[in-house]
Amino acid sequence: MRLMPCRVPIMACRISELVIDCRDPQRLAAFWCEVLGFVVLDIDIDDGAVEIGPREGFGGLQPTLVFSPTTEPKAGKLPLHIDVNATDRDQDAELERLLKLGARPADIGQTGEETWHCLVDPEGNEFCLLRARLS
Template sequence: MTSRLTELSVDCHDPERLAAFWCEVLGFTVIDRAEDQVEIGSWEPTVEEVRARQMPPTVVFSRVPESKAVKNRLHLDVSPIDRSTEAEVTRLLALGATRADVGQGPGRSWVVMADPEGNEFCVLRTLAPQ
């Protein structure tokens, strides 16, 4: 048997704020709260389901005292499913994201952004029906 990817953990200053932002971005809901920690997901995981098959990981936001200092070594990519990439970028800007420059250069098919605490993520090509 192998291991399963069950959670992606994100260090942050304000777990509630970042969880709310990512819930809006991904259409997730809060599935658990603990002191200084918020977990969001598209489903409520059970041990039995995780054992049976690979399921989408949840995202856990944990409060830490230090600030983000350098470009993320790991980041999320998102693809809009019901609008163009540019329309999704506009929506995410309204939610509190910002455009980010990580040296990607012009003419890319994706847009690099940062969440409200500066964690980079990319908006990829649209998956909306043509």
């Protein structure tokens, strides 16, 4: 596979929101608010979508997450997953916290030598807890 060189554009886009289809937006929003230290920014009264993000609100450096209700069943592995890093504790302590919040370990064929942990959220969406602590 040949990689294309990256050019530094004069103007670029950035990710502002990630929309995640789910069966229970309130439950998933509550879980991810606890995981990320986010707050609920908006609830769409018409369709029940819940947007969460940093206390500063939409448009900052971190994208917001929008949990959009769907009745469609999850079909296999999602083509995108979230990676998280602890900010105020080591990886083992953060793993323990995430499991208490309702995350569950996921077996994706790990060898046991990985520096990360694969987990699933309350609706079975995979995410990884990486080793590095970010400030």
